[in-house]
Amino acid sequence: xKAFRPILxxxxxxxxxxxxMLALLVAGGFSAFTALLALWNGSVGSWYSLTSATLVxxxxxxxxxxxxxxxxxxxxxxxxxxxxxxxxATAATAAALAIPxxxxxxxxxxxxxxxxxxxxxxxxxxxxxxRFGVLEVISTIMLNFVALHAVSYLVRGPLxxxxxxxxxTSTIVEGIRLAHIPGAGRLHVGLLLALAVLILTGWVFRHTxxxxxxxxxxxxxxxxxxxxLIDVKRTTRRAFVASGALxxxxxxxxxxxxxxxxxxxxxxxYGFTAIAVALLAGLDPWxxxxxxxxxxxxxxxxxxxxxxxxxxSVFVSVIEALLILAVIGAQTRRWRGREVSPxxxxxxxxxx
Amino acid sequence: MSDVLEPFLAATVRTxxxxxxxxxxxxxxxxxxxxxxxxxxxxxxxxxxxxxxATAGGVVGGYAGAVLGGVIVAALFALxxxxxxxxxxxxxxxxxxxxxxxxxxxxxxLYGSSGAALAIPxxxxxxIPLLSRLPVLGPALFTQxxxxxxxxxxxxxxxxxxxxxxxxxxxxxxGEQSEAAQVAGVRVQRMRVLAxxxxxxxxxxxxxxxxxxxxxxxxxxxxxxxxxxxxxxxVLGRWHPLGVALAAFVFGAASALQFAFQAMGWxxxxxxxxxxxxxxxxxxxxxxxxxxxxxAALGKSP
Numbered sequence: 001x002k003a004f005r006p007i008l009x010x011x012x013x014x015x016x017x018x019x020x021m022l023a024l025l026v027a028g029g030f031s032a033f034t035a036l037l038a039l040w041n042g043s044v045g046s047w048y049s050l051t052s053a054t055l056v057x058x059x060x061x062x063x064x065x066x067x068x069x070x071x072x073x074x075x076x077x078x079x080x081x082x083x084x085x086x087x088x089a090t091a092a093t094a095a096a097l098a099i100p101x102x103x104x105x106x107x108x109x110x111x112x113x114x115x116x117x118x119x120x121x122x123x124x125x126x127x128x129x130x131r132f133g134v135l136e137v138i139s140t141i142m143l144n145f146v147a148l149h150a151v152s153y154l155v156r157g158p159l160x161x162x163x164x165x166x167x168x169t170s171t172i173v174e175g176i177r178l179a180h181i182p183g184a185g186r187l188h189v190g191l192l193l194a195l196a197v198l199i200l201t202g203w204v205f206r207h208t209x210x211x212x213x214x215x216x217x218x219x220x221x222x223x224x225x226x227x228x229l230i231d232v233k234r235t236t237r238r239a240f241v242a243s244g245a246l247x248x249x250x251x252x253x254x255x256x257x258x259x260x261x262x263x264x265x266x267x268x269x270y271g272f273t274a275i276a277v278a279l280l281a282g283l284d285p286w287x288x289x290x291x292x293x294x295x296x297x298x299x300x301x302x303x304x305x306x307x308x309x310x311x312x313s314v315f316v317s318v319i320e321a322l323l324i325l326a327v328i329g330a331q332t333r334r335w336r337g338r339e340v341s342p343x344x345x346x347x348x349x350x351x352x
Numbered sequence: 353m354s355d356v357l358e359p360f361l362a363a364t365v366r367t368x369x370x371x372x373x374x375x376x377x378x379x380x381x382x383x384x385x386x387x388x389x390x391x392x393x394x395x396x397x398x399x400x401x402x403x404x405x406a407t408a409g410g411v412v413g414g415y416a417g418a419v420l421g422g423v424i425v426a427a428l429f430a431l432x433x434x435x436x437x438x439x440x441x442x443x444x445x446x447x448x449x450x451x452x453x454x455x456x457x458x459x460x461x462l463y464g465s466s467g468a469a470l471a472i473p474x475x476x477x478x479x480i481p482l483l484s485r486l487p488v489l490g491p492a493l494f495t496q497x498x499x500x501x502x503x504x505x506x507x508x509x510x511x512x513x514x515x516x517x518x519x520x521x522x523x524x525x526x527g528e529q530s531e532a533a534q535v536a537g538v539r540v541q542r543m544r545v546l547a548x549x550x551x552x553x554x555x556x557x558x559x560x561x562x563x564x565x566x567x568x569x570x571x572x573x574x575x576x577x578x579x580x581x582x583x584x585x586x587v588l589g590r591w592h593p594l595g596v597a598l599a600a601f602v603f604g605a606a607s608a609l610q611f612a613f614q615a616m617g618w619x620x621x622x623x624x625x626x627x628x629x630x631x632x633x634x635x636x637x638x639x640x641x642x643x644x645x646x647x648a649a650l651g652k653s654p
Contacts, residue, residue, distance in 0.1 A: 028461055077441045079389075134637045137389060137441055138587065141580040142637075145630040153623035275445055312460040314572070317453030324446035325428075328438040 013280070014294065016326070021319060025311065035309035042304020043297035052185035053303075056258060058296030060085070060267075062194040063250035064274035065281065065288040066201055067243045073205070073283050074239030075218035080125060080140025081247045082271025083147035084118040088248025089255045090151055091117030093262040094159065096172040096255070106176040111193075111252045118248015119241045121147065126240040130233060136240070144271070152264050159262065168263035178257035188257035195289065197246065202285035214239050247271060268299070269317075276320040279327050295320070360605075360612040361492030365500060366566060368604030370395070370558035372503040374582035375589070375596050376510050377554030382586055383514065384547040385527040385650050389444025390429045391555050392579025393451030397421035398559025400455040403463075403570040406472040406563070414472070414564045415499070415557065422556020423549055425451055430548045434541060448579070456572045463570075475499065475565040497565035499557065506554075511593035523547060527647030555579065581633060588636045591647060599636070606632045 018036075025032040043054045064081045071078035078084075092114035099106045125143060128134035152167075154160075161170040178188040205211040216224035217235040224230040250270065259266055277295050281287035302316035374395055381388050388394075398418040405417020425447055432438040475497040484494040514520040525533035526540050534540045558578065563570050585603060589596030610625030 028457070079441075079445060128634070128638060132638045134634075135387075135587070137387070138580065138584050138637065139634060141577070142584065142630045142634050145577055146627050146634075149623040149627040149630075152626075153621050156623075157621060272445075272449060275442070276449075279442065312457045314453045314456030314460075317449050318457060319453075321446045321450030321453060324442065324449070325432065325438075328442050328446070329432065329436055 013323075013326075017319065017323065020322060024315075024318065028311075030311050031309055035305050035311050038304040038308035038311075039298075039301035042308075043301035048185055049300065049304075051181075051187040053300035054293065054297045055184075055187050055191060056296075057299045058292045059188075059190045059194050059257065060250045060254050060270045061273060061277050061292040061295050061299075062198055062288060063253060064247050064270050065277035065292050066194075066198050066285050067246035067250070068274045068278035069281065069283045069285055069288055070201065070214070070239055070246065071243035072278060073218045074214045074236045074243075075221065076126075076236055076240045076243065077137045078122065078125075078140055078240060078243050079137055079275070080122060080143050080244070080271070081274045082267060082269065083140065083144035084121045084244040084247035085251040085254075085267050085271045086144075086147040086151050087121040088114035088118035088251030089262055089266055090147075090154060090159075090251070091248070092252030092255045093169050093172065096176045097159075097170060099176075100173045101175070103175045107178065107256060110172075110176060110256060111249060114252025114255070115245040115249040118251065119245035121248065122244020123241050126237045126244075129240075130237055148264075151262065151266075155263055161261075166263075169261045172256065172260045176256065177260060178253065186258070190253040190257040193253060194250075197249070198285045198289050205285060247274075273299070273317075273320060276324045279324050356612055356616055357488060358491055360608050361489065362495075363608035363611045364601060364604040365492055365496060366604070367607045368600045369496070369500045369503050369565070370561040370578055371582050371585060371600040371603060372507065372597055373499075373554045373561065374558035374579060375585045375600055376503075376506050376593065377551035377558075378582050378586050379510065379589075379591060379593060379596050380523065380547045381551040382591060382650055383523050383527045383647055384544045385530060385647055386433065386544060386548065387440055387444070387583070387650065388426070388429050388548060388551055389441055389580070389583065390425055390447035390451075391444070391551065391582060392575055392577065393444075393448035394422040394425040394552050394555030395559040395562075395575040395579045395582075396448075396451045396455050396573070397425045398556030399563045399570055399574055400459060400559070401556060402560035402563040403459075403472060405560075406474075410473045411475045411564055414475075415560050418556045418560025418563075419553050420556065422552040422554070422559065424552075426548050426552020426555070429552075430545045434544055434548070452573060455570075459570060459572060470569050472563075472569065474568045497561075499561045499565050502557075507593050507597045514593065519543075524647070527650065555582075558582070581629070584633045584637060588633065602636075603629055603633065 022032055022036065025035050042049055044050050064085060067081055067084070068078060092110040095113035096106060096110040099109060102109060121143060122140070125136045125139040128139050129136045155167045155169060159169045161168055178190050181187045181189060181191065205215060213224070213230045213235045216228050216230055217232045221232045225232045254266065255262060273295055277288060277291045280291040280294070298316050298319060302313045305311040305315070306313040374391060378388060378391050398421040401417035401419070401421025402414040403417070405420070406414030409416065428447055429443060432443040433440050477495050478498050480494040480501070484490045486494070514524065522533065522538040523543055525536065525538055526543055530540050559575060562574055567574065581603065585599045586596055588599035606629045609628065610622060613620065613625065
């Protein structure tokens with residue numbers, strides 16, 4: 001029975017979600033039946049929509065959701081997933097365009113470049129936090145904007161495609177792209193990579209010393225430091241950078257598997273949706289698989305609702321936000337255990 | 353020269369006005385030991401509220417709607433953080449997402465294709481006699497919409513309130529040592545709710561400023577990170593009203609640089625200028641966090 005509890009909870013969550021959506025749709029004067037039908041058809045109603053819409057969107061959410069889970073579990077409020085995703089996508093694109101004949105080697109290099117760039121971008125915020133006590137919440141948000149404007153500049157400047165007409169980069173050659181999964185439409189092997197990353201991260205959390213240090217540092221930094229002899233500062237810094245690397249990898253996977261080029265609106269807010277994904281999963285990488293699929297379905301279905309029932313697609317962020325609030329409302333006992341958020345602790349120490 | 357300087361100064365004040373309003377509200381919230389990331393959402397809700405209000409009741413109705421929008425978001429923050437004791441950062445992030453989605457959905461539902469949003473009454477500049485005739489600074493500082501003067505007045509008012517009144521002292525005590533304040537008879541929870549709600553009022557007004565005094569209409573996501581910047585500005589201003597105001601104007605000036613450079617015919621990628629304020633904020637935070645003393649209870653779970 002105990003083993004089924006997460007699944008039961010998840011089912012209850014989905015049921016509550018549908019109920020809330022129904023209520024909001026009716027309140028908004030939309031044809032609720034048409035909208036929900038569109039949501040269903042656009043997300044899981046057919047093999048095509050399940051693979052080419054829902055799962056394609058779930059892949060970046062799995063990786064960014066994992067990024068947020070790693071950071072939050074370590075007590076780091078990384079709100080910068082969006083910026084790290086963009087920087088990762090940019091680096092992966094640049095690398096892929098630089099080695100057009102790279103083949104599989106090029107793929108690995110490009111994905112690696114994405115992860116390294118995302119990690120470095122988060123590293124700036126980690127450095128500012130450690131060295132100057134700058135709240136990572138603020139610094140990562142600022143870095144999001146910088147990344148956004150940097151991409152906007154690059155796709156009109158140094159990285160613009162050769163005809164200089166469109167604000168995007170040239171297309172990445174086929175040899176470097178992530179292959180499609182046979183029989184699954186637009187779904188690409190990035191899904192397998194994302195699943196592997198999530199399973200591995202969950203395993204690291206559960207069964208390794210590094211995972212234990214990370215969780216201990218996040219749960220109770222002072223106890224981890226004094227009783228566990230853990231270098232909390234180093235542990236959280238590494239978790240922060242790893243989190244950025246995961247988000248950067250997500251950007252690289254998206255470029256190599258879906259868009260094949262870099263442009264401004266490459267992310268419909270994956271870095272922010274990831275927060276909802278991770279929280280719904282209780283910050284557990286294994287459960288992120290399910291919640292990312294759910295949000296992938298929501299995002300895919302949201303597009304269909306806009307097309308077929310003229311429900312604005314931003315409606316989905318209302319649902320996402322309500323989900324977060326419902327989760328933290330239900331989990332307040334859990335969060336209450338953490339008297340002092342470690343980030344604030346660090347800044348108070350630096351300030352003292 | 354003044355044909356570059358005057359528009360530059362005017363643009364500085366224009367950018368700084370909503371930031372001063374929002375940051376003053378967040379200052380009170382942070383002095384009470386809380387961080388409301390949902391300020392971004394409050395500004396956006398205020399902007400949308402002002403659109404609805406202005407359609408119904410002109411400029412005054414617009415500001416009333418703005419206040420209402422901001423207060424709704426702030427009240428949700430108070431409910432989750434103070435009553436349910438949920439995590440502040442996550443609550444604030446969720447509320448910003450909620451506001452973004454809700455205002456976007458409502459805007460498209462209510463105003464979608466009608467164009468009514470483009471025909472709302474706006475708040476026009478009101479030159480202050482004599483002061484507006486001062487050379488260079490006069491037109492920039494004193495030929496502004498009334499809400500800018502409200503922002504000017506708020507700066508010394510809040511500085512005085514924090515330093516010179518009982519309530520202000522109680523607020524600061526809560527931010528430093530809430531338990532001690534509680535023991536000393538301060539009604540901690542009530543003060544915090546009040547601070548959060550006032551933060552919502554001012555955040556909402558900041559959003560109303562964007563619509564009524566600047567853009568003249570609403571656009572989805574038009575707060576464009578101003579709430580987050582206001583939070584950074586509170587840190588840059590070291591939690592003091594005068595410092596915060598100064599930081600807001602410096603930020604306004606940095607943003608206005610692009611207009612000045614364009615006016616001087618100096619062409620560089622505009623994205624660089626768009627990114628400069630955020631880089632400047634990061635640089636400023638490095639310096640500010642190094643020497644400043646934040647309210648000791650800041651961000652601890654209430």
